[in-house]
Amino acid sequence: MGRRSWTVIGVGGVGGYYGSRLALAGFDMHWVARGDAEHLRREGLVVTSPRGDAHLTDLAVTNSGDPLPDTDVVVVATKTINNAGIIPWLAECLAGRSATLVILQNGFDVEQPFVEALRGPAPDVVVVGGMSFICSARTSPGVVAHFDYERVTLGTTDPGPRGDAAVAAVVEDLSSAGVPTEPLADLVEGRWRKLVWNIPFNGLSVVLDATTAEMVSDPDTRAMVRSLMEEVVAASEGTGHPVEKSFIEEMFDSTERMAPYAPSMKLDYEARRPLELEAIYAAPVRAAEAAGVEMPRTTALWQQLAFLDRRNRNAD
């Protein structure tokens, strides 16, 4: 069997980086872009990385909203903010096809609306949830800067052999492209695990205009980050997908080893793009609440962010 074909929707810090690794490893790559489509066709994609820089040219680029090429794997690597528009389009494009759809996005329960929309029209599409642990950003059209980390974890929304096989095949593809990738026994636990980092650092970076390095070195923000992480761990326990408490120390350790970093939400805020508040704050708070677990600090941070986001996008 030859290398599988992939479509990457969203050529940003996440999609651009992992797509470039797959392309360099010889996978048949297709790209779906919105504003950058014409630039990518003309100039290609530049990826700068401590693993080596790359310039990919002659890209097969489709405009967002146009029919999708028929590939083995389709990766959604856009912001969750756009999901309401992407889901019906994907359901139409993938109708009757067989494929693995990887939702490589931040947040809680982000796969479920895809699963529901595809169930009827595309019963042979298997939905896989993915998380990327990466410091990277699209810095200008067709340019992705990768700074640090790149690990991916993947779990199925379709328990059973079919879902497991889909996850295993994606793990194999990414691993063969040199990306450290691990299958998750429990996708929901994996989502909580990622939120242990995202909930404190994404939000506080915006509210306090601070880097990760500042937040872990100041005693008060460090204590607050810990309290937020403890809320997420308690929520994971309450919902029956427990993350072990020692994971908090691991997150502090890996954050301390990072270069001072502006999380994606901070970059979104600075660019006056909408913040991923539904996926990163609202959905987990709701899930915890349904399980009888309150997240008062997380809720307060989310409320602050909702105010700042609204004002930021209303500003001239």
Place this chain on the structure above:
Amino acid sequence: MGRRSWTVIGVGGVGGYYGSRLALAGFDMHWVARGDAEHLRREGLVVTSPRGDAHLTDLAVTNSGDPLPDTDVVVVATKTINNAGIIPWLAECLAGRSATLVILQNGFDVEQPFVEALRGPAPDVVVVGGMSFICSARTSPGVVAHFDYERVTLGTTDPGPRGDAAVAAVVEDLSSAGVPTEPLADLVEGRWRKLVWNIPFNGLSVVLDATTAEMVSDPDTRAMVRSLMEEVVAASEGTGHPVEKSFIEEMFDSTERMAPYAPSMKLDYEARRPLELEAIYAAPVRAAEAAGVEMPRTTALWQQLAFLDRRNRNAD
């Protein structure tokens, strides 16, 4: 009996305003100032107010740290930040005297260190706690701008006839100067009551760079303000000095009637002065904790402020 003599320590938005009302009513006023002392002696004190502007000249101004004139009443109207320096100086100046000492400051339990320091050297000084509900600020040396409100509440730290008489006399003096003033049956409850407003609005105005009007009109900040107020009310109940829940609605109503306003902590932050975090956040959180009541949102806000305050004062 002639009008009593008063000393006002701290000629800012609070001390400057109330002192001016007393002076206009004919009280014998003395003023203690730090940086503005020379300016006040030379140029006097200008107070702009919807109640009428005033320019007081020929002021009796003492430098902070110098011996205090012997007056019937001494008002501490400085920021709590300076209390550690003020208390030993006051204990020395007031030793052996008879006077009423009014602690007209924000925060929780601010009177106690004064009471303890004076008990030995100045047993005839009666300490009264006061709260001002006022929108005012010192806008430049010798200039105080009063925008709205001016009510004062006062309660004793010395239960019994002596304390009650001291409160009654101060209420009478301020009332005779046209300042609406009320005695409190329970000073601690009064302190909690003021914190219902101060804890949300002072802190959030700094963290979110927002006015009171913005905070009450945005649905998310309004919900967060309400949650913070509910924590303060729960803490007041837990410590045995309950504020009624309906007070929250009163605070929203009066905030909506205010002109858009930057609370004192916001002005301190903009001027890179230290924030009153000990009095407004740390002390009430500790008191609640000792009574078994957690204040997670208040604690989180305090931690954010501690970070911002530290960075703000370390900045060039």
